[in-house]
Amino acid sequence: MRRGLLNYLLVAVCILLAPLFFSGSYLLNVLVFAGINTMLAVALNLLVGYAGQISLGHAAFFGLGAYLSGVLTTTYGWDPWLTMPVAALSVGILAFIVGFPILKLKGHYLAMATLGLGIIVYIVFNEWVDVTGGPSGLSGIPNLHLGTLVFDGDRRNYYLVWSCALCCMLLSCNLANSRLGRAFRAIHDAEVAARVLGVNARLLKVQVFALSAAVCALAGSLYAHVMTFIEPATFGFNTSVELLTMVVIGGLGSTYGPFLGALLLTLLPEFLRVMRDYDIVFYGGMLMVMTIFLPGGLVRGIPGLWHKPLALRRAKGDAADA
């Protein structure tokens, strides 16, 4: 546990010091989005990585958060600080209600049901033009502000978004090491066995689904206020898949895996400008290669690559001795 805290502080210090090196550059702007993606990936990991329940519709919760914040602040003139918790809470409650029937399903069926849910929400964003502005989007969403400090520059947004992302990582870290986290892992490994041992699997799955949805909604609100403009295309099926890719590539069920995955997948396209049209090929290929060859993700896979030859050599040495 001590070591966990130390790791966390190390990551936090690195993140908070990073803007000193990229001040004023375009990279800082990209890193703001990496922060939002980190929140989303950490949230999805709570569900997929810890509890082992797949979701292909998490972009819907992200979008609901963004649209709730956007519509409430622009159309109804609410204060942004008030809309954020309202959005997160209402999306969480919605997910809680929807979660009960949906999480009864398993495996492929669950994947399809969440996917269907995501697409329905996406269609509503597109078609409910009076409220959401339809495909052309919703603009004029106010920036967040603290007194006279308005979060409108890249550096300010960086600290705003990453402090939220760090809170999410702390939450995920603590949850993993708690009684609840162990219960989730038990559900992941063998749901029936977990239930036999007195874990209320049904309720816990719905709770983690709701928590994960609420965090996604919070990320959505932040996204809306940072961008000041939202459109349905950001919250479609591709985003859900991209989020899943981040979690899988980083490492399912690890604390910092989703963070690494989000960072990598947000930064890579910027560095590989040449790949513009090939990014979808790259995503698909990466998803397949990682699942087949590094099922544990980067976080476990890279040290694993290191340990494997060592273990092999040791095994050989033992054989030679005998």
Next chain:
Amino acid sequence: MDFGTQLLQYLLSGLSTGAIYALIGIGFSIVYHAIGIINFAQGEFVMLGGMVTLFLLQSLHLPLWAAIPLAVLLASLAGLVFERLAIRPLRKAPPLSLVIVTIGGSILIRGLAMVIWGNDTHRLPSFSGDDPITVAGATLLPQHLWIFGITIALIILNKWFFSHTISGKAMRACSYNPRAAGLVGIDVRRMTMFAFMISAAMGALAGIIAAPLTMTSYDVGIMLGLKGFCAAIIGGMSSGLATVVGGLVLGVLESLGAGLISSGYKDAIAFVILLLILLLRPQGLFGRPESERV
């Protein structure tokens, strides 16, 4: 046009899209029975059917009657390659990995199609002209008849294959109990491979017969695939008539919904049905509930 004719028109066009969904749905259930997974890349084979036919017609100037079988063949080869490279290495992996790997495969195939053929929408020429036929006031295109005819032929062929040929029976044996099938000398791996090839071929053919009416582009696979899955779910993942009925019901409901309620929410209708069926009757409309063995 009075209301009755209008209804008939919606019904006819619904049945023809429903037939397409049914074919795609049967593809889903064939793979599901062979190996117990939902192949999220199924829709991409539908797209491949249309796009490869188009490519053969336009770039290689093949006649339509040669392009179609060749496209179906190529798509089923793609199914084979997909099974070899993505599914076989993961035979013992948890379902989550299999879901992710087939999603990865579908994105990869879609991406490659976009890179090769660009992101324009294309239309295949109709098989036999575009002169409308009037049936009791409603209009049908010759292509609709082709869709009905080919679907019926495929369903019969499918039924015959699975109940009267040795390979079909072997595949059914594998779906009941792969281990026992292996013990009586059936090559289970080869049957899995066949299942992927057959389902890819069926998907591709569905994509080809639909393309003259609904257009084709690199990304039609997502929606068509999901609708096909929806049909299979309504039919309780059977590879027979129940899925066909599921597809037709879905097609008609969608067409009525688009015509009478709102065309913008047309796609949502299918997913609302999908969710309702999954939540209320996960065994399908006609199936009996199965108890889970631990």
